[in-house]
Amino acid sequence: MTAVTSAPVPVAGAARPTRRRAPTAAGVRRRAVRFALGVVGISAAAVWAFPVYWMVMSAFTPAARLRSATPSSLPTSPTMHSFTAVIGGSSSPAALRMSLAVTLVTVLAVLAFAFLAALAVSRYRFSGRRSFILAVLFIQMLPAEGLFIAQYKMLSSVGLLNSVIGVSVLYTATIVPFTVWMLRGFVAGVPVELEEAAMVDGLSRSKAFLRITLPLLAPGLVASGVYAFLQAWNEFTVALVTLPAESAQTLSLWLRSFLAASANRGVDWSQVMAASALLAVPVIVFFLIVQNRMASGLVSGAVKG
Amino acid sequence: MSSTATRRPPPTATRASTQVREQPAVRARRPTPYLLLLPAVAILLLGLGYPVYWQIVTSLQEYGLAQQFGQPPTFVGLENYARIFTADSLWTVVVRSIVFCLVNAFVTVALGLGFALLMRAVGRTVRITIQVSLLLAWAMPMVAAVTVWKWLFGWRTGVINWLLVRLGFDGFAGHNWLAQPLSFFFVATVIIVWMSVPFVALSVFAGLTQVPDEVLEAARLDGANGRQMLRHILLPMVRPVLSIVLLLQIIWDLRVFAQIRLLQDSGAPVSETNLLGNFIFELGIGRQDFAGAAAVSIFVLLLTIALSWPYVRSLMKEQA
Numbered sequence: 001m002t003a004v005t006s007a008p009v010p011v012a013g014a015a016r017p018t019r020r021r022a023p024t025a026a027g028v029r030r031r032a033v034r035f036a037l038g039v040v041g042i043s044a045a046a047v048w049a050f051p052v053y054w055m056v057m058s059a060f061t062p063a064a065r066l067r068s069a070t071p072s073s074l075p076t077s078p079t080m081h082s083f084t085a086v087i088g089g090s091s092s093p094a095a096l097r098m099s100l101a102v103t104l105v106t107v108l109a110v111l112a113f114a115f116l117a118a119l120a121v122s123r124y125r126f127s128g129r130r131s132f133i134l135a136v137l138f139i140q141m142l143p144a145e146g147l148f149i150a151q152y153k154m155l156s157s158v159g160l161l162n163s164v165i166g167v168s169v170l171y172t173a174t175i176v177p178f179t180v181w182m183l184r185g186f187v188a189g190v191p192v193e194l195e196e197a198a199m200v201d202g203l204s205r206s207k208a209f210l211r212i213t214l215p216l217l218a219p220g221l222v223a224s225g226v227y228a229f230l231q232a233w234n235e236f237t238v239a240l241v242t243l244p245a246e247s248a249q250t251l252s253l254w255l256r257s258f259l260a261a262s263a264n265r266g267v268d269w270s271q272v273m274a275a276s277a278l279l280a281v282p283v284i285v286f287f288l289i290v291q292n293r294m295a296s297g298l299v300s301g302a303v304k305g
Numbered sequence: 306m307s308s309t310a311t312r313r314p315p316p317t318a319t320r321a322s323t324q325v326r327e328q329p330a331v332r333a334r335r336p337t338p339y340l341l342l343l344p345a346v347a348i349l350l351l352g353l354g355y356p357v358y359w360q361i362v363t364s365l366q367e368y369g370l371a372q373q374f375g376q377p378p379t380f381v382g383l384e385n386y387a388r389i390f391t392a393d394s395l396w397t398v399v400v401r402s403i404v405f406c407l408v409n410a411f412v413t414v415a416l417g418l419g420f421a422l423l424m425r426a427v428g429r430t431v432r433i434t435i436q437v438s439l440l441l442a443w444a445m446p447m448v449a450a451v452t453v454w455k456w457l458f459g460w461r462t463g464v465i466n467w468l469l470v471r472l473g474f475d476g477f478a479g480h481n482w483l484a485q486p487l488s489f490f491f492v493a494t495v496i497i498v499w500m501s502v503p504f505v506a507l508s509v510f511a512g513l514t515q516v517p518d519e520v521l522e523a524a525r526l527d528g529a530n531g532r533q534m535l536r537h538i539l540l541p542m543v544r545p546v547l548s549i550v551l552l553l554q555i556i557w558d559l560r561v562f563a564q565i566r567l568l569q570d571s572g573a574p575v576s577e578t579n580l581l582g583n584f585i586f587e588l589g590i591g592r593q594d595f596a597g598a599a600a601v602s603i604f605v606l607l608l609t610i611a612l613s614w615p616y617v618r619s620l621m622k623e624q625a
Contacts, residue, residue, distance in 0.1 A: 034428070041423050041431040048499070049438035052445060054464065055453045071464050113345040120341035132342065137620055139353060141613040143560035145582030146605035149589035149598040150356030150363070173352025176345050181620075234446040236563045237582075241590060252448040259452055260570060269456050276449040287444035 052280075059083065059274035066269050082274035086258075092275075094247060095254035098164070099233060102250060105168040106232040107225050110175045114224060115217075117176070118183035123192065133181075140177040148241045155242050162248035167239060171232045179224045186220025226286045233283060251279050357606070360599040368596035385596045394576075395584070395601065402559060402581040405490060409561075410554040413498050414547065417505025421543075422535070424510050436507070443503035451567040454496045458482045483568055486577045496564055501557070505550045512546035513539060549619060556612050560605070562586065581605055 058066060060078040086092060121129055151170055152161070160166030190213055198208040236252045243249060249257065258275050262268050364385050366378040389395055420439065424432045445453075457464050460481040469477035482488045516539060524534050540547075562582030569575050569583075579587065585605070589598030 034426075037423065037426050038428065038431045041427045041435050044420065044423065045431075045435040045438040048435075048442050048502070051450065051453045051457060051499070052438075052441045054457065055449070058456070067462060071462070071467055109348070113348055116341040116343075117345035120338040124338035124341075126338040129338070132346075134617065134621065137617040138610060138613060139349060141556060141609055141616070142353065142606060143582070143609055145560050145562045145585060146602045146609065147353065147356045147360070149585060149595060149602055150359040151352075152590065153363075153595065154356055154359060169348065170352045173348050176348060180345060234448070236448050236567075240563075240566070241586075252446065255448050255452060256567060256570065259455075263571075267456075267459075269459075269462070272452060273456070276452045280444075280446050280449040283446050284441065284444040288440060 052284075055273050055276050055280070058270055059277045061270055063268050063270040082268075082270040083278070086271050086274045086278060089258075091246070091249070091254060091258070092278075095249045095251050098243075098248060099251040101164045102168055102171065103229055103232040105164060106171040106175065107228045109168065109172040110179050110228040111221060111225055113172065114176050114179035114183055115221065117180045118187045121180070122184045122187040136177040136180050140181065144174065144237045148238055151238065152241045162243055162245040167242050167250075168232075170238050170242065171235060174238070175228050175231050179228060182224050182227065183217075183220055186217055186223075189220075190216045222289075226289055229286060230283060255279055360602050360606075363596055364599035364603055366596060368594075368599075385600045389597045389600050390604075398579055398581055398584045401579075402561075405494070405561070405580060406555055406558040409494055409497050409501070409558040410551060412494065413501045413554050413558075414505055414551045416498065417502045417550065418509055418543075418547065420502060420506035421509035421513055422539070424506070425513050425539075439503035439506055442499055443507075445500070447500065447563055448567065450500055451496055451564055454492070454499070455483075455568070455571065458492050483571045483573045486574060489568065489573050489578050493561070493564055493568055496568075497558065497561060501554060505554065508550050509543055509546055512543040516542045545619075549616060552612070552616050556609060556616070559608070559612070 059082055060080070062077065062079050062081065065077075117132075120126075121133060155161050155163075155166040155170075158166075194216075195205075195208045195213050198212045199205060203211065234252065235250075236256075239250050239253055243253060246257070255272075255275050259267065259272050262272055363378075365380060365382060366372075367381045367384075368378050372378045420435065424435055427435075442450075456462075458466075460466065460479055465482075466477045466480055469480075482492050520538060521534060524538055529537070560582055561580055565578060565580050565583050566586070569578060575583075575587075581601070582605075585598050585601050588594050588601065
């Protein structure tokens with residue numbers, strides 16, 4: 001191959017003299033392809049982001065304008081009216097409280113249980129360790145749809161339907177397996193020697209753990225906590241089954257019945273979108289914090305081959 | 306619990322660091338690791354173990370209305386399985402679920418691969434734009450996403466109908482997408498693919514970045530064109546990631562329940578749009594046939610475990 005076609009690719013470290021040359025046919029074509037790919041990329045990105053954009057835009061648009069025959073793509077005369085109407089609605093504070101309670105209990109329980117289990121599997125060798133990890137990996141794959149009938153019967157038989165504690169137990173059990181798997185990597189990443197060195201320097205074991213190991217594990221705990229938050233906050237299926245009462249709705253269930261209630265008198269899409277945005281925005285923020293960790297956790301084995 | 310001395314190395318030992326890495330701790334017969342596992346195991350047994358046990362037992366019993374009112378259930382062996390699995394209604398749902406699952410999984414992985422290759426081919430600015438929009442879609446809570454899509458596909462003021470009419474398809478004015486099973490599943494597929502592509506795209510892209518530039522450069526110097534490099538270098542090197550995400554996608558798409566349930570709220574024909582999860586829900590919660598629902602649930606769980614096997618094995622390999 002002549003140097004002409006390969007020239008546009010910069011070769012790192014090569015002692016090739018860089019000359020400006022007249023644009024060749026191949027160079028022009030390559031630039032055209034690159035430009036076309038850029039256009040395709042931007043359009044694909046726009047298509048994928050459009051629903052999110054449309055949600056936010058509609059939430060700020062007066063309902064009357066949304067009913068017009070021609071949708072407008074920019075928020076003309078934006079208003080906070082839908083947000084205030086949704087937040088001031090009678091059912092939303094209760095749903096928000098319920099979601100916060102369930103999420104908080106779940107996150108704390110998941111962190112405590114998963115952290116201890118992760119310590120056990122990454123710092124100790126013991127018989128049954130392999131089976132535990134195997135079980136954790138399988139359990140993590142089990143679908144809620146294959147269990148919710150039994151979970152419903154279990155909670156109803158002990159009178160825990162519509163309760164924070166009942167649904168939190170189920171959430172914790174569902175989320176713990178993946179969190180153990182995630183934290184295991186973080187714990188294994190902190191060398192035992194660090195802790196031992198601190199103990200040689202005179203710290204007690206618990207102090208060494210608190211001052212040396214725990215701070216190093218903080219990123220892992222934050223990532224796991226956010227993961228648990230997202231799962232509990234977004235969950236719909238188990239909540240639908242175990243929280244049948246309207247007074248015990250989480251935000252996901254509330255959004256569904258908000259739409260259903262609105263449908264009876266001609267859907268106020270502006271308010272429905274404002275409600276969706278209120279559910280989604282905390283999630284999007286937290287999600288951006290941990291997405292790296294989640295993606296790499298799920299396929300880490302595969303990427304390395 | 307005397308955990309103070311459990312892992313302290315023998316004072317005389319001068320260990321090479323490699324040895325430490327392979328053996329992170331003493332092979333202890335002490336109770337510490339078991340105590341650490343206790344809370345996690347307890348919650349798993351309570352939240353998942355007992356329900357599985359209950360389902361196995363219930364699926365082998367007569368559990369009708371009489372039992373609802375306190376009569377002790379009678380053991381009927383595999384009668385519930387026979388009853389459910391000889392009914393046409395279940396097999397219709399099973400076939401529908403499998404077709405739906407495979408279509409969704411393959412479309413998702415194909416589009417995800419496309420996005421990943423695109424991200425590799427374009428410049429930094431475009432790539433970051435794509436990544437941000439993928440993350441936005443990935444981060445959307447499922448219920449919010451379905452709600453937004455319901456509006457986009459809305460029959461009266463939905464953007465999609467409006468756009469189609471503008472493009473000259475006048476038949477779509479006031480078209481109700483959710484009324485017919487086929488177009489209902491088309492909408493469901495659009496939503497699920499939209500939600501799932503980001504995970505596939507970003508995972509495969511991460512795999513693609515592991516392909517060393519030198520290899521591609523060498524291929525280019527040897528005269529390979531773009532398509533050849535794709536077929537003989539890029540695709541083989543991301544094959545492990547591709548097969549894992551395809552498998553995960555199949556497992557996840559087989560359990561689709563909530564999206565269907567939410568879409569059915571808009572007056573779709575329920576019995577013609579049910580997937581496996583919805584079938585169980587209707588059988589158990591709707592018709593109070595707990596024995597039948599338990600039998601189908603066990604079937605779903607076994608199917609999931611069988612499908613998960615290769616995935617779990619690949620994760621265990623890494624764990625060593």
